[in-house]
Amino acid sequence: MQEIKIGIIGYGTVGTGVAKILSRKSSLLSEKLKTRLILKTICDLDVRRKRNFMPKGVLFTRNVDKVLDDEQIQIVVELIGGINPAKEYIIRALKNKKFVVTANKALLAEAGPELMRLARKCGVDIYFEASVGAAIPVIKAIRDGLISNNVENIFGIINGTSNYILSEMTQNRCDFKSALRQARIHGFAERNFKLDTSGIDSAHKLVILSRLCFGQGIKLSDVYVEGINEIKLHDIQYADEFGYCIKLLAIAKIAGKDLQIRVHPTLLPKKHLLSNVNGVFNAIFITADLAGEMILYGQGAGQMPAASAVVSDLADISKRLAKIEWVSSQTFAPSQNRYRRISPIHKIKSRYYIRFMAIDKPGALSLISKILGKSNISICSVLQKGRHQGQAVPIIMMTHEAREKELRQALMRIDKLPIIRKKTVALRVESV
Amino acid sequence: MQEIKIGIIGYGTVGTGVAKILSRKSSLLSEKLKTRLILKTICDLDVRRKRNFMPKGVLFTRNVDKVLDDEQIQIVVELIGGINPAKEYIIRALKNKKFVVTANKALLAEAGPELMRLARKCGVDIYFEASVGAAIPVIKAIRDGLISNNVENIFGIINGTSNYILSEMTQNRCDFKSALRQARIHGFAERNFKLDTSGIDSAHKLVILSRLCFGQGIKLSDVYVEGINEIKLHDIQYADEFGYCIKLLAIAKIAGKDLQIRVHPTLLPKKHLLSNVNGVFNAIFITADLAGEMILYGQGAGQMPAASAVVSDLADISKRLAKIEWVSSQTFAPSQNRYRRISPIHKIKSRYYIRFMAIDKPGALSLISKILGKSNISICSVLQKGRHQGQAVPIIMMTHEAREKELRQALMRIDKLPIIRKKTVALRVESV
Numbered sequence: 001m002q003e004i005k006i007g008i009i010g011y012g013t014v015g016t017g018v019a020k021i022l023s024r025k026s027s028l029l030s031e032k033l034k035t036r037l038i039l040k041t042i043c044d045l046d047v048r049r050k051r052n053f054m055p056k057g058v059l060f061t062r063n064v065d066k067v068l069d070d071e072q073i074q075i076v077v078e079l080i081g082g083i084n085p086a087k088e089y090i091i092r093a094l095k096n097k098k099f100v101v102t103a104n105k106a107l108l109a110e111a112g113p114e115l116m117r118l119a120r121k122c123g124v125d126i127y128f129e130a131s132v133g134a135a136i137p138v139i140k141a142i143r144d145g146l147i148s149n150n151v152e153n154i155f156g157i158i159n160g161t162s163n164y165i166l167s168e169m170t171q172n173r174c175d176f177k178s179a180l181r182q183a184r185i186h187g188f189a190e191r192n193f194k195l196d197t198s199g200i201d202s203a204h205k206l207v208i209l210s211r212l213c214f215g216q217g218i219k220l221s222d223v224y225v226e227g228i229n230e231i232k233l234h235d236i237q238y239a240d241e242f243g244y245c246i247k248l249l250a251i252a253k254i255a256g257k258d259l260q261i262r263v264h265p266t267l268l269p270k271k272h273l274l275s276n277v278n279g280v281f282n283a284i285f286i287t288a289d290l291a292g293e294m295i296l297y298g299q300g301a302g303q304m305p306a307a308s309a310v311v312s313d314l315a316d317i318s319k320r321l322a323k324i325e326w327v328s329s330q331t332f333a334p335s336q337n338r339y340r341r342i343s344p345i346h347k348i349k350s351r352y353y354i355r356f357m358a359i360d361k362p363g364a365l366s367l368i369s370k371i372l373g374k375s376n377i378s379i380c381s382v383l384q385k386g387r388h389q390g391q392a393v394p395i396i397m398m399t400h401e402a403r404e405k406e407l408r409q410a411l412m413r414i415d416k417l418p419i420i421r422k423k424t425v426a427l428r429v430e431s432v
Numbered sequence: 433m434q435e436i437k438i439g440i441i442g443y444g445t446v447g448t449g450v451a452k453i454l455s456r457k458s459s460l461l462s463e464k465l466k467t468r469l470i471l472k473t474i475c476d477l478d479v480r481r482k483r484n485f486m487p488k489g490v491l492f493t494r495n496v497d498k499v500l501d502d503e504q505i506q507i508v509v510e511l512i513g514g515i516n517p518a519k520e521y522i523i524r525a526l527k528n529k530k531f532v533v534t535a536n537k538a539l540l541a542e543a544g545p546e547l548m549r550l551a552r553k554c555g556v557d558i559y560f561e562a563s564v565g566a567a568i569p570v571i572k573a574i575r576d577g578l579i580s581n582n583v584e585n586i587f588g589i590i591n592g593t594s595n596y597i598l599s600e601m602t603q604n605r606c607d608f609k610s611a612l613r614q615a616r617i618h619g620f621a622e623r624n625f626k627l628d629t630s631g632i633d634s635a636h637k638l639v640i641l642s643r644l645c646f647g648q649g650i651k652l653s654d655v656y657v658e659g660i661n662e663i664k665l666h667d668i669q670y671a672d673e674f675g676y677c678i679k680l681l682a683i684a685k686i687a688g689k690d691l692q693i694r695v696h697p698t699l700l701p702k703k704h705l706l707s708n709v710n711g712v713f714n715a716i717f718i719t720a721d722l723a724g725e726m727i728l729y730g731q732g733a734g735q736m737p738a739a740s741a742v743v744s745d746l747a748d749i750s751k752r753l754a755k756i757e758w759v760s761s762q763t764f765a766p767s768q769n770r771y772r773r774i775s776p777i778h779k780i781k782s783r784y785y786i787r788f789m790a791i792d793k794p795g796a797l798s799l800i801s802k803i804l805g806k807s808n809i810s811i812c813s814v815l816q817k818g819r820h821q822g823q824a825v826p827i828i829m830m831t832h833e834a835r836e837k838e839l840r841q842a843l844m845r846i847d848k849l850p851i852i853r854k855k856t857v858a859l860r861v862e863s864v
Contacts, residue, residue, distance in 0.1 A: 021722065025580045032579060116761035125759050129577070135723030137569075137577030143763045145561070145569030147464060148457045148743040151765070155862065215765045224777040235787060235857060238828045241815065242785070249862065258775035267785050267861040273729065276705055281725075290453065290740035291567030291730060293713075297705065298726035308722035311580040327557050329548035331575045333583070333647045343690035345656035353671060353699050383670065396670045425667060429699040430587065430681065 003036045004318050007067035009089055010080035011044035011060075014103060014130070016053050017307025018077060022314075023055045029311075032331045035318045037311075043067045068092045075317055077310060078102040087111055094122045099321075101313040103130035103306055109204035113216045125320075127313035132158060132205040133282045135305035136298040137312065142212045142286070149288035151213035153253030158205045160280035160301045161196035162228050162248040164188045166236070166265075167278040170245060175233045188280050198227035199248060199263040206250035206263060209284070214252065214259055226264035239267050245275045346405035351380070351429040356395040356414065357422035360388050364419045365395060371417075375410035377402040392421035398429070435468045436750050439499035441521055442512035443476035443492075446535060446562070448485050449739025450509060454746075455487045461743070464763040467750045469743075475499045500524045507749055509742060510534040519543055526554045531753075533745040535562035535738055541636035545648045557752075559745035564590060564637040565714045567737035568730040569744065574644045574718070581720035583645035585685030590637045592712035592733045593628035594660050594680040596620045598668070598697075599710040602677060607665045620712050630659035631680060631695040638682035638695060641716070646684065646691055658696035671699050677707045778837035783812070783861040788827045788846065789854035792820050796851045797827065803849075807842035809834040824853035830861070 006022070008015050022029075022039045030036045041059040043066060059066060067076060068089060076093040078100060080086050086107050093100050100119070102108070108115075108131055119126045129139045133156075142151065157163050161183055168179035180197070183189035195201045203223040210218045228248050239246050244267040252261045268275045273295055277283040282300025287293050299305040315331075358364045369379060383396040399407075411424050438454070440447050454461075454471045462468045473491040475498060491498060499508060500521060508525040510532060512518050518539050525532050532551070534540070540547075540563055551558045561571045574583065589595050593615055600611035612629070615621035627633045635655040642650045660680050671678050676699040684693045700707045705727055709715040714732025719725050731737040747763075790796045801811060815828040831839075843856050 021580050028582075029580060116759075120759045120761065125761070127760065135577070135720075136726060137573045140572060140577055141569045143760065144748065145567070145572055145744050146740070147747045147763055148453050148461060148740055150460075212764045214771060216761070218774070222774040230857070232857070234826065235785075235859065238787065238815065238817070238826070239785060239859075242813070242828075242830055244785070244861065246859065251862070254771055255775055255780070257772040258779070259771035259773070260775040260780050262777060262780070265859055267859055271708070273705065273708055276703070276708060283727075288567075288740075290736040292734070292737055294568060294728075294730035295715075296726075296728055299724040302724070304722040305724055308578070308580055308720075312577050315579045316576065327548075327552045328559065328575065329552065329557070329648070331579060332644045339646060339686055339691035340689035341691070342650070342654040343687060343692040345694060347690070348687070348692050348694070353667075353674070353676070355667060355670065381674070383673065385670070394666065394670070396674075398674055425662070425664070427667065427671075427678065427697055427699055429676065430683070 001030060001034065001036050002322060003038050004074050004321060005038050005040040005072045006075045006077060006314065007041040007043065007070065007073040008039065008077045008079060009043045009064060009067055010078065011042050011051070012079065013303045014306045014310065015042070015077070015079045016051065017303040018079070018310050019055050019058070020053050021307050021311045028334065029315065031334045033315055033318050033322070034330060035322055037314055037318060040073055041067050041070060064089060068096060073098060074321060075099045075101060075314060078104060081106065083107055083110055090115055091118060094118050094124055097122055097124055099124045099317045100126045101310055101317070102126065102128050103310060105131040105201070105204040105208060109207040109220045112208065112211060116216070125317070127316060128208070129313050130306045130309035132208055133284060133296065133298065133300045134302060135308045136282060136284070136296045136300065137309070138209070138284050138296050139212065141296055142209065146286070146288050146291055149290045152287045152289060154209055154213060154251070155274060155285040156202070156206065156209065156250040157247055157274060157277050157283050158250050158300060159196050159202045159248060160282060161189045161193060162202070163277065163282070164280045165197065166228060166231070166246055166248060169231070169233055170236050171278070173233060173237070176229065176231060197229050199225040202248060202250040202263045206252060206261065210252040210261055218261065222261050224262040224264070228265050231265050243270050244268060245270050247274060346408065348404045349401050350404065351401055352399045352407060353427045353429055354397045354399065354411070355425040356420060357392045358395050359419040359421060360391055360393045361419065367417055367419060368395065368414055371410050371413050375406040377407055377410055433462060433466065433468050434754060435470050436506050436753060437470050437472040437504045438507045438509060438746065439473040439475065439502065439505040440471065440509045440511060441475045441496060441499055442510065443474050443483070444511065445735045446738045446742065447474070447476070447509070447511045448483065449735040450511070450742045451487050451490070452485050453739050453743045460766065461747065463766045465747055465750050465754070466762060467754055469746055469750060472505055473499050473502060496521060500528060505530060506753060507531045507533060507746060509746070510536060513538065515539055515542055522547055522558070523550060526550050526556055529554055529556055531556045531749045532558045533742055533749070534558065534560050535742060537563040537633070537636040537640060541639040541652045544640065544643060548648070557749070559748060560640070561745050562738045562741035564640055565716060565728065565730065565732050566734060567740045568714060568716070568728050568732065569741070570641070570716050570728050571644065573728055574641065578718070578720050578723055581722045584719045584721060586641055586645060586683070587706065587717040588634070588638065588641065588682040589679055589706060589709050589713070589715050590682050590732060591628050591634045591680060592714060593621045593625060594634070595709065595714070596712045597629065598660060598663065598678055598680060601663070601665055602668050603710070605665060605669070608661065608663060629661050631657040634680060634682040634695045638684060638693065642684040642693055646686070650693065654693050656694040656696070660697050663697050675702050676700060677702050679706060778840065780836045781833050782836065783833055784831045784839055785859045785861055786829045786831065786843070787857040788852060789824045789856070790827050791851040791853060792823055792825045793851065799849055799851060800827065800846055803842050803845050807838040809839055809842055
């Protein structure tokens, strides 16, 4: 089987995640790609600190040349962040004809087009799915899925820290400072949180998305930026009274002949889907001329979501490098199933909503609940509608989790009771 | 520039959409792909009916051999739907070493794995992004974006007609029949709506998604199916009283060693994002081991959304067929910009939420609104909080659309008034 050797520069949270996936999912990936992705070298300034994951057989070094000058390494994963020395390393990798995968939004916002041009000149390419929205495949969605579309606007909640703080303020009626404290306690805000709350991080990501949608000429300095530091709790409350919530939105939209590109706290109607994106989640709302409206929602940060995006880029590159015949159906889940069998419907467990139509007379409820109880179905709440002595009235129940098989048996028995006037309706409840 | 010739079989709504895109977006696509996608032949049984779009220089024929046996045609787009003769045509195309793009979910659900095996044997491939969720790039997201993930469950609203009917019943408190009538009036239900309301169409799509996520062994007969025909308005109302809404969900989830795979009306907590997917929109909620929770939302049907997905497949194939060097940044928006310039923030128009902190005394409101009026800012609603004669109280205003520049000038003037005690806060309102 063909092998592709990979070097990682920067072994922090995301780097460790990538190493974990390449090790733990190696057979899944080889089966899908008919190529073995092999992590050959990890470069990090700190080689002494004990790591929670150190893959076997991988060179761990402080010397970046061991990655950049290794002729066997075809893909360099840059995960150190910041402009320097990341930029220099990427330039050297490209000049050495290595593909580059990066999550470095600051660098891409600053120097993306320059690096892309260099990549093209060197006959290689740069992939950066992890730079925006982590595991949400927003880069691929715009670049490949919407390839024939003209995007008309983007509205993104693309900074998890800010969104967490605003959600906290909204839900717990606390002020900015104590929401920030919560964010830091829960690991959703870094020590240097200012890049997040000032809107700069969102601006970096917005520039990357905007270049994909509107052209490579867009610069970071084109973005108007306001952060959330000044948002007061009572603004959130008043906005609420008007039917709005406040979100830090990254907006790029075509307005006539102009492109508006800005990041600022924004009121959104509460019923809008983006208003319901809470906590550290990200969502990108895109309107395109052919596809219409689209939302991509998911975890915009975190070790494994970001690493998952990096590995999806590695897979894309490996398909380009593969000299073997590659067929897309290979990349479905392998046929040696992860499950043993298809679960027949009677085996599922669910909560149920049940509506009985029963004659309104004393003891009706007790008859029904007795049968349910015998079948191990326990009732969570009951609602009885109307009162028409001697007539059929609806009795609605919400159950705790029960087995479908037992539920059906119970309902069959109940439907034979003389007090029941119509076939009972049962619907499954999903908490998702 | 390299050329790739394409044949379409079935010139209905989606086929016409594909022809429109290939014609109207041809320069956009050639710039991105460095390849010209050329529609050479359209085959349809009905060659007499007047069409609203007939591309020039394209052979229009009843004879399917003109597509299937044309050696110049490298990609066949099958859009006739149904099992036969679509299956036979696809088999012939594959055997003639043509790539196939199809939106035919019924056929894929029935015979997908068999066709994929044949494609692999013939050294070509089948693409089917349009078969589920139209323009929502859900196939690519799972296949490529989540390549290293084990998907744990899928919850999908993947039939627009059913979702429209349930939304109508919920919002307008009407029964199934009149909601169906509305759906037909608005073109959201076909004459043969039973495939939709019975859940079968959702089952077709669920099988396709499940094979991607859980393995090729899954059969259509594995899916348990209940439709929405029996849903009564009062069930929707009672569910509402419990804090739930009713959606037709397509569910596939790993439960222990089993896979549950089912389509049925389902109660969902009203605050869940899927509960807010209304009308003909589709949404697919996916939980994966690395990426966590993800939602893809968009227009699940319609001429251009579906055609957009077909063309994204054509682009993917063209990248595989391309012998030239292809670089992913090419597929960003071209650099000859679609916009003339970046809009400076002062030029935008928006609605605004404004909070003044003003001394509570007679005439304060009039002073403020006079200045706003002079700057052409018209007020939509006002909320005055508290009453503390002589002290600063918040005055909150929601404006109609106004220019940022004029707003800022007005606020600067207002903030100089002696009655204003703090810098005024202004936030932009987006209706998205």
